[in-house]
Amino acid sequence: MNGNECISETLGDYVLVRLSGEVDLSWSQQVRRAILDALGDTGKVGVELSQVSYIDSSGIAALVEGFQNARSRNQKFGLVGVSGAVMAVLQLARLDRVFPIFADLDAARSA
Amino acid sequence: MRPVAADSRDSARASGRRALSFLADLSQSLAVSLDLKTTLGPALTRTMDFMHAEGASLFLLDPATKLLECKVCAGPVDIVGLKLEVGQGVVGRAVAENAPQRSDDARRDARVNTRVDAETGFVTRAILCVPLATAQGPIGALEIINRRDGGAFDADDAEILRLVAAPMALAINNARLALEVAEQQRIRREMGLARSIQKSLLPKRRRGKFPLIGVNLPAHEISGDFYDYFDLADGRLAFFVGDISGKGLDAAFLMVRVASLLRWNGKAAPAPAAWLREVNTELCETLQNGRFVCAVVGIYDRRTHQVVIANAGFPPGLLDHGGRFEELPADGPPLGIIKEAEYGERTLDLGGAALYLFSDGATDVREGARARLGADGLCELIRRYAALAPEPRLRALISELKRRRLVDDTTLLLLQEPRGSEVRELLALRFPADPREMRRVRAELRTALDAEDVAPELRDRLVLVVDEACTNVMRHAYCGGETGTIALRVTRERDMLGFELRDEAPCVDPARIKPRDLSECRAGGLGVAFIDATMDFWHIEGLPGGRGNRLVMRKRIAAQVQNDRESD
Structure with a gap:
């Protein structure tokens, strides 16, 4: 009802974790689990953020943890369709150049 | 023989009574006033007359110069102002030894200063001098010269003069103390005056x-x-x-x-x-x-x-x-x-x-x-x-x-800068320290900041930072099963936004709350770094009593608009 959703979609060898709503401490553990699970299933994971209107540092931490896990195991991890709200926080955390960021799913899958 | 003896006893009693009544009168006259100039002169003349002497003088010791100076005298020769060293002459010796001095034949007495006689033609034959004794030592001497009957002073005379010297010494001491008090009062008055002039500056x-x-x-x-x-x-x-x-x-x-x-x-x-x-x-x-x-x-x-x-x-x-x-x-x-x-x-x-x-x-x-x-x-x-x-x-x-x-x-x-009525409260919330509350808190804060026309980018940053501050309280202050509330108050004073967060958790150590360097890529500690990067200043302190923390953050909003333009 509050618009917060975390849905993992499998598209062949690619898993897309779709987030929407406001990612904050009340459910960021759920987001973290979904990202780590996806990385356990496949070598290519994206997190879709176009419908995220707010993200706090605990949500950012879930993304960072996914990114670091993927890198250590030579997996691919990227952010897809980053909303303005999320980008502002990534910039504040100086992480906007750390994550691979893709405009849409096609670009992410073909990377 | 007996009548003679009786006569001499009677006359001794009579002279004793006379001496006592003289001493009583003298003491009383000295006690009338603290002004030595008015009391000592007459007292000395009366002493001279009572002792049947031709002259009398009173010397006082100046504590600064250690010289004895004649302050009052009675008789044919005026020696007021005459100065002697302690130990010099009969007077000097009386003071130096703190004991009576008697010279029965002054002309042949080496102790006697003959200068005054030589200058005045007066002939000093007999001298009796006693110190003006006080608990702090002699402060001067009382001297009488020449019995009018031409004889020498005797032991009785010495005893009476010693008794006369006592109330004089007391009177002089009292007068000096009174003078000191008056002097202190004067200095205090002048200091008070100096202070009020200084204050007026x-x-x-x-x-x-x-x-x-x-x-x-x-x-x-x-x-x-x-x-x-x-x-x-x-x-x-x-x-x-x-x-x-x-x-x-x-x-x-x-x-x-x-x-x-x-x-x-x-x-x-x-x-x-x-x-x-x-x-x-x-x-x-x-x-x-x-x-x-x-x-x-x-x-x-x-x-x-x-x-x-x-x-x-x-x-x-x-x-x-x-x-x-x-x-x-x-x-x-x-x-x-x-x-x-x-x-x-x-x-x-x-x-x-x-x-x-x-x-x-x-x-x-x-x-x-x-x-x-x-x-x-x-x-x-x-x-x-x-x-x-x-x-x-x-x-x-x-x-x-x-x-x-x-x-x-x-x-x-x-x-x-003057404050007062200019501080407006934009928002005051108290809510349980539970992350699920934050969605509502953020919405209310967003509305409050929009009402102040805060630019959307800055508004979102401020909402993020307040959220981070609240969730830090939930995660770190209310840790180990502690529960409680958080009070958030947002104010505006001209172009300054103020955010105050209070909790009821055990006091945290402010020294341990430091922003980390954002240039390293890691998940933890971002919240404080966000606060530090966004706010103009912030401060956290434990409340008295070991319970409760207060975080104050301030952000000038006009300055931020300028900065945003610069970075655009």
Whole structure:
């Protein structure tokens, strides 16, 4: 009802974790689990953020943890369709150049 | 034989009665007044007559010169003003030995000073002299000369004279004490006068929305500290505060001169560093005896909310950003020491901050045997009364300092932009320390900031930062099963937004809450880094009693609009 959703979609060898709503401490553990699970299933994971209107540092931490896990195991991890709200926080955390960021799913899958 | 014996007993009794009644009269007459000039002269004449002597004199010892001087005399030769050394002559010996001296044949007595006789033609035949004894030793001597019947003085005469000397010594001692008291009263009166003149040199407190208040507390009547402020022609406000090395009258006189010099030079509105330089040059030419002056000068501009100060050896100023203190150390040496000295100056954004300038007397106060209060102790006191408006706050600080022991002149100057009705409350919420509450809190905060026309980018940043602060409280303060609430209060004062967060969790150690470097890629510690990167200042402190924390954050919104434009 509050618009917060975390849905993992499998598209062949690619898993897309779709987030929407406001990612904050009340459910960021759920987001973290979904990202780590996806990385356990496949070598290519994206997190879709176009419908995220707010993200706090605990949500950012879930993304960072996914990114670091993927890198250590030579997996691919990227952010897809980053909303303005999320980008502002990534910039504040100086992480906007750390994550691979893709405009849409096609670009992410073909990377 | 018996009648003779009876006669002599009767006459002895009679003379004893006579002597007693004479002594009683004499004591009474001496007690009438503390003015020795009116009492001693007649007393001495009466003594001379009672003793059937041709002359009498009274010598007093001057404690400063250690000389005996004749103050009063009776008889044919006036020797008032005659000075003798202790041990010199019969009088000198009486004092030196604190014992009666008798000379039955003065003309053949080596002890006797013959100079006066030689000068006057008077012939001194017999002398009797007794010391004016007090508990603190002899203060002079009483001397009688020549029995009128031509005979020598006897042991009875010596005894009577010793008894006469006692009330005289007492009267003189009393008069001296009275004089000392009067002298002390005079000095106190004059010091009080000096103090009131000095006070009149301090600026009148201006009522209403005036940003400066000062207080001067002298350790004694008068002070070597000073402060002053005055309007410049362009509307800015100039001020200074200083401390003359040393205490007492000379420091107070110098203070008057230095304060005039600073005021005179400040009227031309020089930059504070140049202001100090000019006064330093002048003082180097005129100050003596290793005297020097510590001072801060400053100019405050109401329009820009900025204050520029320059500090010459004065204790570091304190800029209080809502509980976080910035120390402002000296920009050069004290005035009056190095002629070529150069001074720096610093520009401060006053905004919601408070600038405290204080002479070292404020930090040197003692509490019983405890060490000095120190700058940290003063910060602690300022924090304790931070919630008060400037005037009552300064009063509270002063009474705290007075409760301790002032050992030096103490001056406090407080510069703070007027507040009051201008502080508006934008939001006040109290909610359980539960992350699920934050969605609602963020929505309310967003609405409140939108109502203030805060730019959307900044609004979202502020919402993020407040959220981070709240979730930090939930995760780190209320840890280990602790539950409780968080109170959020958002205020606006002109272009300054204030955020205050209070919780009821055990006090955290503020030293452990530090922003991390954002250039490293890691998941933890982002919240504090966000706060630090966004807010103009922030401060966290434990509340008294070991429970509860208070986080204060401030953000100037006009400045942010400018910054955003610059970065665009």
